[in-house]
Amino acid sequence: MKKTLIICEKPNAAGKIAAAIADGKPRRREFKSxxxxxxxxxxxxxxxxxxxxxLFTLKNVKPLRDYPVYDVRWVPAYEADRRAARSKPxxxxxxxxxxxxxxxxxxxxxxxxxxxxxxxxLRYLCGPDAPKRxxxxxxxxxxxxxxxxxYENLLPTLDIGLVNSGLARHLxxxxxxxxxxxxxxxxxxxxxxxxxxxxxGRVQTPTLKILFEREKEIRAFVPEPYWVxxxxxxxxxxxxxxxxxxxxxxxxxxxxxxHEICRNKPARVAKITVREYRTAPPPPFDLGQLQSxxxxxxxYTPARTQQLAQSLYDNALISYPRxxxxxxxxxxxxxxxxxxxxxxxxxxELVEKLLGREELKPHEGKKTDPAHPAIxxxxxxxxxxxxxxxxxxxxxxRRFLSTFADPAVKQSIRIDLxxxxxxxxxxxxxxxxxxxxxxxxxxxxxxxxxLPEFKEGQELMPTELVFExxxxxxxxxxxxxxxxxxxxxxxxGTKATRAIILQNIYDRxxxxxNQIEVTELGEKTIEALLGYCPEIASEELTxxxxxxxxxxxxxxxxKEKVLEDAKEKLNKILEKFxxxxxxxxxxxxxxxxxxxxxxxxxxxxxxxxxxxxxxxSRRTKKRFAGCSNYPKCNxxxxxxxxxxxxxxxxxxPECGAPMIQVNRMGSRPYxxxxxxxxVTKANWGNPRKNKPQ
DNA sequence: GCAAGGTC
Numbered sequence: 001m002k003k004t005l006i007i008c009e010k011p012n013a014a015g016k017i018a019a020a021i022a023d024g025k026p027r028r029r030e031f032k033s034x035x036x037x038x039x040x041x042x043x044x045x046x047x048x049x050x051x052x053x054x055l056f057t058l059k060n061v062k063p064l065r066d067y068p069v070y071d072v073r074w075v076p077a078y079e080a081d082r083r084a085a086r087s088k089p090x091x092x093x094x095x096x097x098x099x100x101x102x103x104x105x106x107x108x109x110x111x112x113x114x115x116x117x118x119x120x121x122l123r124y125l126c127g128p129d130a131p132k133r134x135x136x137x138x139x140x141x142x143x144x145x146x147x148x149x150x151y152e153n154l155l156p157t158l159d160i161g162l163v164n165s166g167l168a169r170h171l172x173x174x175x176x177x178x179x180x181x182x183x184x185x186x187x188x189x190x191x192x193x194x195x196x197x198x199x200x201g202r203v204q205t206p207t208l209k210i211l212f213e214r215e216k217e218i219r220a221f222v223p224e225p226y227w228v229x230x231x232x233x234x235x236x237x238x239x240x241x242x243x244x245x246x247x248x249x250x251x252x253x254x255x256x257x258x259h260e261i262c263r264n265k266p267a268r269v270a271k272i273t274v275r276e277y278r279t280a281p282p283p284p285f286d287l288g289q290l291q292s293x294x295x296x297x298x299x300y301t302p303a304r305t306q307q308l309a310q311s312l313y314d315n316a317l318i319s320y321p322r323x324x325x326x327x328x329x330x331x332x333x334x335x336x337x338x339x340x341x342x343x344x345x346x347x348x349e350l351v352e353k354l355l356g357r358e359e360l361k362p363h364e365g366k367k368t369d370p371a372h373p374a375i376x377x378x379x380x381x382x383x384x385x386x387x388x389x390x391x392x393x394x395x396x397x398r399r400f401l402s403t404f405a406d407p408a409v410k411q412s413i414r415i416d417l418x419x420x421x422x423x424x425x426x427x428x429x430x431x432x433x434x435x436x437x438x439x440x441x442x443x444x445x446x447x448x449x450x451l452p453e454f455k456e457g458q459e460l461m462p463t464e465l466v467f468e469x470x471x472x473x474x475x476x477x478x479x480x481x482x483x484x485x486x487x488x489x490x491x492x493g494t495k496a497t498r499a500i501i502l503q504n505i506y507d508r509x510x511x512x513x514n515q516i517e518v519t520e521l522g523e524k525t526i527e528a529l530l531g532y533c534p535e536i537a538s539e540e541l542t543x544x545x546x547x548x549x550x551x552x553x554x555x556x557x558x559k560e561k562v563l564e565d566a567k568e569k570l571n572k573i574l575e576k577f578x579x580x581x582x583x584x585x586x587x588x589x590x591x592x593x594x595x596x597x598x599x600x601x602x603x604x605x606x607x608x609x610x611x612x613x614x615x616x617s618r619r620t621k622k623r624f625a626g627c628s629n630y631p632k633c634n635x636x637x638x639x640x641x642x643x644x645x646x647x648x649x650x651x652x653p654e655c656g657a658p659m660i661q662v663n664r665m666g667s668r669p670y671x672x673x674x675x676x677x678x679v680t681k682a683n684w685g686n687p688r689k690n691k692p693q
Numbered sequence: 694g695c696a697a698g699g700t701c
Contacts, residue, residue, distance in 0.1 A: 009699075009700080010699085010700060010701085011700090011701090050700095051699090051700080052699085052700045052701070053698080053699030053700030053701085054698065054699045054700075055699095055700095057698090057699095058696090060695095064694080064695070077699095084700095086700085086701070087700080090700095108699095109699090112698095113698060113699055114699085116698090116699090117698095117699065117700095166698095169697085169698080170696090170697080170698075173696050173697050173698080174695095174696060174697080175696095176696075177695070177696030177697070178695050178696065179695085180695090180696095181694090181695040181696075182694090182695055184695095185694075185695070195694075197694060197695075198695085199694095199695060199696075200695090200696085201695090201696045201697065202696075202697075203696080203697065204696080204697090310700095310701065313701090314701070322699090322700090493697080493698090494697085494698070494699090496698075496699070496700085497697060497698060497699090500697090501696090501697075504696095
């Protein structure tokens with residue numbers, strides 16, 4: 001009997017594809033714990049087998065001693081990296097299934113990476129002529145109907161354009177990233193005779209540059225004083241603040257004049273403007289939006305949210321999280337998911353309201369995804385789910401419910417006042433119809449500002465006229481959520497990699513803090529790159545790649561030619577690097593030393609005004625905060641022994657001791673002061689909270 | 694050691 005092998009990108013997709021094309025139920029089997037599916041149809045045997053993303057990766061042919069290197073080949077991922085051990089049984093399973101197969105179908109996601117994943121599997125595991133004979137399944141959602149249709153309308157060959165651009169993408173990223181990273185590390189070695197792990201890449205370096213530019217803006221910012229004038233009223237026991245219409249006075253004498261004119265003068269209500277407006281329900285979550293909301297609502301970093309969402313997905317509670325889609329196709333079965341969610345106590349009432357409607361129609365967003373719908377709950381019971389995963393699940397459920405609800409109707413009121421000819425105003429806001437806000441619950445809370453009744457012409461006497469000096473503020477720092485949004489807007493990285501690449505930039509000590517600051521090392525690194533390899537620091541490289549990829553895709557450009565061009569360009573850049581190796585290395589090595597030292601300084605010693613630093617005891621190997629003037633000063637504080645300690649550069653408002661943040665794997669970072677006897681810790685380890693008696 | 698991309 002003939003045998004067809006269908007190669008899928010991941011286990012979950014293999015299950016869905018097998019179920020969709022089988023007339024009956026496919027048989028689920030396992031090979032070295034890799035699940036695969038068997039079915040018989042039209043007199044032939046079909047085997048559906050999953051990959052685990054990329055099973056092959058690029059590896060240096062020779063150990064990397066010097067640059068430039070372009071001698072690189074594809075190897076099974078587990079051979080290049082011990083951490084990829086999980087991919088080994090998948091490689092073995094596919095090789096086994098391919099042995100007696102005479103037809104091959106690449107059914108990975110229909111995008112550049114999916115085409116590359118399938119192509120590598122075909123050429124390395126299915127025989128030398130498999131890529132030429134293989135067919136391609138093309139689908140844009142994993143719904144049974146579409147999968148069935150894709151199977152019945154197979155593309156007769158691989159999408160060789162996508163394959164070639166995928167292969168080129170991997171090689172180009174590797175050429176640029178590995179060589180420039182190596183050049184920087186070698187420079188430090190040449191100047192300081194020590195190894196420092198430095199890196200550059202098509203995504204990480206432009207991202208660092210964005211952060212660095214903001215850093216420069218903040219440093220160059222000169223605050224300007226300005227003055228505000230506010231009239232304060234007490235109406236029916238309510239305090240109302242009206243601001244002078246010219247919100248900022250940059251001319252002090254002008255402000256003083258206005259203040260003088262208005263002093264002790266009554267206000268007259270000049271105009272009341274009432275406006276009603278509707279806010280549409282939010283679209284369902286794509287990964288980026290989920291990361292952004294989880295940061296806003298819970299303070300979770302995008303990397304943490306991604307990890308939590310993956311865990312919810314592993315437990316079948318939510319759909320595939322690495323999606324850029326804001327669409328919910330009807331095939332997911334709105335009513336069924338809703339009614340199952342309705343069985344969860346806290347959502348019962350809300351769900352009833354939605355199910356009682358004539359039509360269920362989600363308010364979708366614009367973004368789409370080649371293989372997955374927006375993130376949504378599956379309806380599976382979240383029994384026993386607690387802590388951060390529960391919170392994230394609640395956010396996802398409420399977002400899903402909100403998307404089916406009505407717009408919210410809000411009313412804004414603006415009251416314009418006249419005080420001795422000077423214009424002042426204040427605003428009120430009320431919610432007329434809650435609409436989706438009711439479903440989004442705590443995450444959509446908008447503060448109402450309810451005002452007493454006013455009439456035009458009415459007179460009021462201010463209880464106070466405030467004259468206040470303020471300063472203009474520098475542009476805000478990026479935080480992990482806003483920089484990821486910026487990366488998305490600039491098309492840097494992908495939904496699945498942005499949070500990881502940001503984490504990498506932190507781990508390299510290029511940046512620090514939640515309000516992201518660029519360290520000395522980050523600054524010198526980006527400056528060196530701007531000086532010697534501006535290409536890699538510019539988003540233009542990504543744009544250039546993209547144009548070339550597109551040309552390769554539609555056959556207008558040859559992959560080999562694009563790669564040769566890249567090598568030539570890189571060789572010139574790296575030569576320049578080499579020539580200035582010692583001077584570049586000196587600067588980077590020095591910056592590295594300073595940055596590492598700064599990370600150990602926690603604050604000022606309260607006893608002698610020396611520096612409190614993280615010190616690891618030689619004797620006990622435990623760490624503590626000790627004074628830099630030791631042995632003259634022996635002041636010290638204990639430190640938590642686990643997790644990364646980040647100095648906050650602030651002191652405790654209660655006791656004045658330096659503040660730190662503790663980042664521990666798998667838990668939310670927390671802030672504390674160093675003083676173990678501080679009143680802020682009075683309730684720590686409160687048995688009432690931990691153990692109900 | 695070094696990238697960015699996919700997966701769990």
